[in-house]
Structures are given as C-alpha cells and as structure tokens.
Amino acid sequence: MISVQEQLSDSIKALSRQTPVIVSGRVNRYDGQMVECDGFPATIGSLCEIETETNLPAIAEIIGFHGGHNLLSLHDYGARISVGAKVKVVDDGYTIAVGDGLLGRVTDALGSPLDEKPISYLNDQWPLLGKELNPLSKNPVNEPLDVGVRSINSLLSVGRGQRLGIIAGSGVGKSVLLGMMCKYTEADIVVVGMIGERGREVGSFVNNILSGESKKRTAVVAVPADRSPLLRIRGAERATAIAEYFRDKGKNVLLIMDSLTRVAHARREIGLALGEQPTSKGYPPSVVSMIPRLIERTGSGVKNQGSITAIYTVLAEGDDTSDPVVDIARASLDGQVMLSRKLADMAHYPAIDLAGSVSRVMPSIVSGDRLKKANQFRRFWTLYQQNMDLIQVGAYEPGTNPELDEAIKIRLAMEGFLLQGDTESFSFEQSQQLLMGVMGV
Numbered sequence: 001m002i003s004v005q006e007q008l009s010d011s012i013k014a015l016s017r018q019t020p021v022i023v024s025g026r027v028n029r030y031d032g033q034m035v036e037c038d039g040f041p042a043t044i045g046s047l048c049e050i051e052t053e054t055n056l057p058a059i060a061e062i063i064g065f066h067g068g069h070n071l072l073s074l075h076d077y078g079a080r081i082s083v084g085a086k087v088k089v090v091d092d093g094y095t096i097a098v099g100d101g102l103l104g105r106v107t108d109a110l111g112s113p114l115d116e117k118p119i120s121y122l123n124d125q126w127p128l129l130g131k132e133l134n135p136l137s138k139n140p141v142n143e144p145l146d147v148g149v150r151s152i153n154s155l156l157s158v159g160r161g162q163r164l165g166i167i168a169g170s171g172v173g174k175s176v177l178l179g180m181m182c183k184y185t186e187a188d189i190v191v192v193g194m195i196g197e198r199g200r201e202v203g204s205f206v207n208n209i210l211s212g213e214s215k216k217r218t219a220v221v222a223v224p225a226d227r228s229p230l231l232r233i234r235g236a237e238r239a240t241a242i243a244e245y246f247r248d249k250g251k252n253v254l255l256i257m258d259s260l261t262r263v264a265h266a267r268r269e270i271g272l273a274l275g276e277q278p279t280s281k282g283y284p285p286s287v288v289s290m291i292p293r294l295i296e297r298t299g300s301g302v303k304n305q306g307s308i309t310a311i312y313t314v315l316a317e318g319d320d321t322s323d324p325v326v327d328i329a330r331a332s333l334d335g336q337v338m339l340s341r342k343l344a345d346m347a348h349y350p351a352i353d354l355a356g357s358v359s360r361v362m363p364s365i366v367s368g369d370r371l372k373k374a375n376q377f378r379r380f381w382t383l384y385q386q387n388m389d390l391i392q393v394g395a396y397e398p399g400t401n402p403e404l405d406e407a408i409k410i411r412l413a414m415e416g417f418l419l420q421g422d423t424e425s426f427s428f429e430q431s432q433q434l435l436m437g438v439m440g441v
Contacts, residue, residue: 024088025070030081033228034273035060035072037087045093045128048072053080059110061093061230064274073230073270075110094129096238097122098245102219103189106206109223109235126245128237130297139300141334144365145309146428148184149177151352151418153431155374156337159361160252161300161307165260165329168339168351169319175201176422177339177350178258178313183214184425187254187309189246190214193239194222196232196262205258229266236263240297243308251306255298261315264291264325280324291325292332321356335359350420355382370432373439380407381414413438 025038027050035050042048042062049057050072058079060072072087096111101121106114113119141159158164168174182190194202202222219242223235236257243255257263267287268278276284298310314329319341330336338356343349355378363371384407390396391408398405407414417438420426426434 027085039068047091047093051085095125098126099123104215106220109231137302141361142364146186147181148425150426150431153428154435156359157362157366159365162334163310165314165333165336167314172339172344174313188251189253190218191243191255192220193257196225199224229269232266247301247306253308255310257312259313291328295332354378
C-alpha cells in the first residue's frame with residue numbers, strides 16, 4: 001500500500017514534468033507603434049513576443065491597461081503585425097543579469113552586447129527599478145571627489161556620492177567636459193548611460209573612453225536616438241541598476257548619464273500615447289515624477305556599501321534655462337555646472353558659467369581659507385564678466401569699485417586658471433593649490 005507521503009511525492013514529480021503555463025493573448029488593435037491585445041495577467045514592464053508576418057517575433061513591453069485590454073509599445077518600429085497575432089509573455093522585466101562581465105563591454109537596453117560577443121560572469125540578478133534605501137541610513141557626503149577638472153575641483157568641489165547636473169544648450173561642450181570627467185574622475189567603477197544621443201557620438205565616446213586601463217572599470221549602456229522611447233527609458237534604468245549593484249558590493253561608482261533630457265523626452269512620448277494630459281511644453285505629469293525617482297536611486301549607500309556619484313547632462317533647449325526638465329533636474333540634484341554659449345563662442349573651454357553654477361555639498365567638503373578664496377574668485381570673475389563691456393570701451397574709471405579693480409588686476413590669471421584642454425588632468429590638491437596661487441596666497 002502506497003503511503004500518503006509517497007503519493008504526495010509522486011504528485012509533485014508529476015507537476016514538475018508538466019509544461020509551464022504560457023501567458024498569452026491576441027492582438028486586436030495596432031497603429032504602427034502601440035499594440036492593444038486581449039487582457040491576460042501580466043505586470044507593467046513585462047516583455048512580450050508578438051507574432052509577425054516575417055516569422056521573426058517583435059518584442060514589445062506592457063505599458064498600461066485599458067478597458068480590460070493590455071497596452072504594449074514596440075521596441076522596434078515597423079513590425080508587420082496583423083490583427084489576431086499571438087502575444088505571449090517571455091520575461092517579467094523585473095530583474096537584469098549583472099556581474100563583473102559587464103566591465104569593458106557595451107550593451108543595449110535589453111543587455112545584449114553591441115559588439116555581438118558573448119558576455120560571461122553575469123552571476124547575479126538586480127531589480128531593474130532598484131532597491132529602496134532608508135534616507136536616514138545613508139552615509140553623509142563629506143569626502144571630496146577628484147574629477148580631474150581644475151575649475152570644478154577648486155570652485156565647484158564635488159563630493160563622493162553627490163548628484164551633479166551639466167546644464168547647457170547644444171554645441172557648447174557638454175560631451176567634451178563629460179568625457180574629461182569620465183576619464184579623470186577617481187572611481188572604482190564607471191557606468192556610462194548613452195541615452196538618446198546621436199549614433200556617431202555614441203561610437204566616438206565609446207572609442208575614446210574604452211581604451212587602456214579605463215576600459216577595465218567601465219560598463220556602457222548605449223541606446224541611440226533612433227531607438228524606441230521604451231528602450232531609452234529602459235536603458236537609463238539599466239545603467240542606474242548596474243551602478244546600484246556595484247555600490248551594493250562596496251564600490252565607489254561614477255554614473256554618467258547623457259542625457260537626462262532625452263530620457264524625459266522618451267517618457268513624454270509614452271505618457272502622451274497613454275492619454276496623459278500635457279502640461280508645460282507638452283510634458284505630462286509622469287515626467288515630473290520620473291526624473292527625481294531616477295536621480296534618488298543614486299548617491300551615498302548605507303553602512304558597508306559604496307557610493308554612486310552621478311553626473312547627468314541636461315539640455316537647455318534654445319539655451320532656455322527655465323525649461324521644465326532643467327527646473328525639475330535643478331530641484332532634484334545636489335548642484336549644477338552651467339555652461340555658457342558666450343564663453344564657448346570665445347573658445348573658452350570648459351565654458352563654465354560660474355555665476356549660474358553651484359555645488360551644494362562644497363561647504364561640507366572644503367572649509368576654511370580654501371572655501372573663502374573659492375568664493376572670492378567666483379565673485380571677482382562674475383563681477384568682471386558683468387562689467388566687461390564697460391571696461392573694454394573705456395567707460396569704467398579705475399577706483400570706482402575696489403573689488404572690480406582687483407578683478408581687473410588678476411583677470412588674466414583667472415582666465416588662465418579656468419581654461420583647460422581635454423587632454424589635461426589636475427588632481428584635487430593641485431587644483432586647490434593653483435587656486436590659492438591665483439588669489440595671491
């Protein structure tokens with residue numbers, strides 16, 4: 001006689017041999033990008049395969065629900081999909097594969113290598129949307145970080161675990177400055193998210209960065225501008241998740257995101273497709289919530305964790321610094337480096353506008369006479385820039401403003417200090433000493 005325990009064991013074995021349930025439905029509407037299909041149990045973010053007339057399945061992602069139906073957006077445009085085509089879930093989209101095998105490699109939004117070589121040593125899993133940390137348990141940002149750029153090291157000092165924005169219009173040197181910081185910043189791991197940028201820029205950036213010793217510590221997620229908005233958003237989330245994973249391993253990570261504006265544009269496309277009401281400049285409310293949520297995943301870790309120092313580029317469209325994305329980013333970040341078209345037109349690189357730039361953690365990492373001299377330098381440079389036209393036409397009479405007189409006296413020294421070639425690197429201590437020399441200390 002068979003015991004109850006044996007019967008239960010046989011039942012379990014029989015269940016294990018059964019074919020797993022495939023969650024699927026059928027297409028009932030398709031407009032070239034958005035797909036609506038029969039409702040089946042799946043969560044937002046789940047990846048699905050859709051039958052096509054070419055027998056090569058199209059990949060789509062669930063982005064919402066309406067009237068008992070699932071709404072999906074295609075990852076690639078132009079798929080030949082017919083009404084009634086089968087839709088099946090292939091991945092819940094919740095976790096990604098991570099590990100040391102990502103270092104030195106370039107992957108897309110789905111983790112596929114762009115060099116088409118296999119990736120090994122991805123032995124761990126990490127949530128695509130990250131793990132929430134208690135803000136009260138995070139380590140303070142009180143340790144300076146050397147970024148290799150003299151003016152930033154001394155006048156806009158960055159702390160390890162800070163979130164910084166590089167804000168500028170197009171063509172004023174954002175990518176060059178970003179490349180300098182990527183190469184010269186002290187970090188155990190560098191994660192670069194090239195989101196929504198031109199394909200040429202992606203290739204150029206990767207070729208310049210992934211060389212020599214820097215390649216061994218760098219992981220790149222590249223999603224060019226011609227990819228779907230869903231892939232651009234997923235690429236930003238993937239890059240952030242990779243940075244979180246290495247932070248959890250105790251590493252000090254530098255996360256570079258170029259650009260946050262393109263991520264916002266992608267979110268706007270998705271939001272409008274779902275019927276969200278546009279607000280300022282066509283941005284729906286989901287953009288307002290997405291940007292701080294993405295930024296807040298970075299920063300300092302808790303005890304026994306490392307840190308993520310995040311640098312985001314933000315495009316001020318038409319040089320409009322009141323652009324909604326710029327405003328949201330400034331409110332969420334720990335500081336910003338504003339670039340000036342006027343300085344760029346004068347071949348003054350990096351074209352940093354000191355008056356519009358700030359590091360909110362600088363008082364915590366630089367103190368005493370160095371902080372005082374940095375503030376004095378900023379005041380002298382800004383004062384000279386504001387009165388430059390008067391000085392050049394001879395309308396300013398020396399002695400009228402003692403501070404402006406001093407600024408005029410050391411103007412050439414200040415300008416020489418701010419100028420730096422993209423192949424030059426200055427340590428944090430060197431930058432501080434050179435600043436004190438300019439200020440006569």
